[in-house]
Amino acid sequence: MGADLLALMDALGIQRACLAGYDWGGRAACIVASLWPERTRSLVSINGYNIQNLARAPEPAPPEAELRHWYIWYFQTERGRAALQRNRAGFCRLLWQLWSPNLAIADGAFARTAASWDNPDFVDVVIHSYRHRHNAAPGDPSLQPIEDRLAATPAITVPSIVLHGEADGVDPPASSQRAASHFTGPYQRRVIPVAGHFLPREAPGEIVRAILDLA
Numbered sequence: 001m002g003a004d005l006l007a008l009m010d011a012l013g014i015q016r017a018c019l020a021g022y023d024w025g026g027r028a029a030c031i032v033a034s035l036w037p038e039r040t041r042s043l044v045s046i047n048g049y050n051i052q053n054l055a056r057a058p059e060p061a062p063p064e065a066e067l068r069h070w071y072i073w074y075f076q077t078e079r080g081r082a083a084l085q086r087n088r089a090g091f092c093r094l095l096w097q098l099w100s101p102n103l104a105i106a107d108g109a110f111a112r113t114a115a116s117w118d119n120p121d122f123v124d125v126v127i128h129s130y131r132h133r134h135n136a137a138p139g140d141p142s143l144q145p146i147e148d149r150l151a152a153t154p155a156i157t158v159p160s161i162v163l164h165g166e167a168d169g170v171d172p173p174a175s176s177q178r179a180a181s182h183f184t185g186p187y188q189r190r191v192i193p194v195a196g197h198f199l200p201r202e203a204p205g206e207i208v209r210a211i212l213d214l215a
Contacts, residue, residue, distance in 0.1 A: 002031025003143055009039060018211055022046030022199055024129070034154040035146070042214035043160040044207060046199050047168070048176030049183070053153055057134045068170050071095060075130040081123065088117040099170045100196030159186040161210040165195035165202065 005028040009017060018041045021029035027050040033043040034051065060066065066073075071091075074080035084091050092114070096105055116122075131137035139147055160183050164173045173191050180187055190210070195202040 001025075001028035002035065003146060004028065005032050006036060006039065015039065016041050018042045018044070018214055020044035020207060020211055021050075023050075023197075026050040027052070030156060031146070031150065033158050033160070034156045035149055037157050040158045042211075043156060043158055044163065044210045044214065045156075045160060046163045046165075046207075047171050047197075048162050048164065048179035048189075049153075049156070051150055051153060051182075052133050053151075054133065054135060054147070055151055065175075068098075068172075072130050072134070075127050076134065076136055081127050084126065085123045088122065089114040092117060095170075096198070099168065100165070100198045100202060101169055102167050102194050103196055103198060103202055153182065155182055155184045157183075157185045159214050160188075161214060162187070162189040163199055163203075163206060163210060164189070164191050165197055165199055166191050166193050167196045170197055 001024060005019070009015075009032075016039055019029035019033055020043070021027070023046070026046050029043060030045055030050045033040040033045075061069075071080075074083070089110075093105070093110060096103065096110075128137050132139055162176055162179055162183075164171075164176045166173060176189060179189065190206070192199060192203045192206050195206075199207060
């Protein structure tokens with residue numbers, strides 16, 4: 001994902017940018033900011049330092065964290081793959097409700113999003129991502145040099161703001177409290193009241209404000 005983001009910037013002729021992202025997009029933004037700081041003016045990262053530490057993947061998390069990540073463990077099985085394949089919209093709607101308990105999900109808005117899950121490779125991409133992060137599926141050999149650099153959990157040196165939804169049901173604000181140790185440049189962390197996991201949908205103004213503050 002980081003390599004894709006860098007390639008997109010190259011294709012658009014963008015030499016430096018303020019990167020902002022959450023969840024998988026936040027991972028891409030953090031990777032580019034850490035490995036290619038010369039291409040990054042600043043960073044808005046939702047939920048903290050989103051670079052996976054594959055070396056520590058076998059280490060168990062506290063029970064309450066493992067419970068919130070139930071779907072990840074389910075996706076390690078073929079039963080989990082079949083469940084996502086058979087009922088993509090139902091599965092994802094449940095996750096939306098658990099992750100953002102204060103978000104009113106309008107049927108029309110959900111349907112517009114759900115159409116993207118009909119992409120024929122959606123299930124394969126999702127399952128591979130969640131298995132790879134726990135060393136249960138191989139990565140792309142051509143990207144191994146990037147994986148090797150990320151194994152050192154490199155610091156992010158560019159000016160950064162971390163945003164976190166107060167009601168995030170999958171990665172609560174406590175999970176980013178120690179993120180500051182990974183940021184060696186100017187750094188702020190802001191917890192957004194009421195909002196859950198989907199900050200771009202629930203609090204877009206806070207993301208725009210963070211980008212403008214960094215500018």
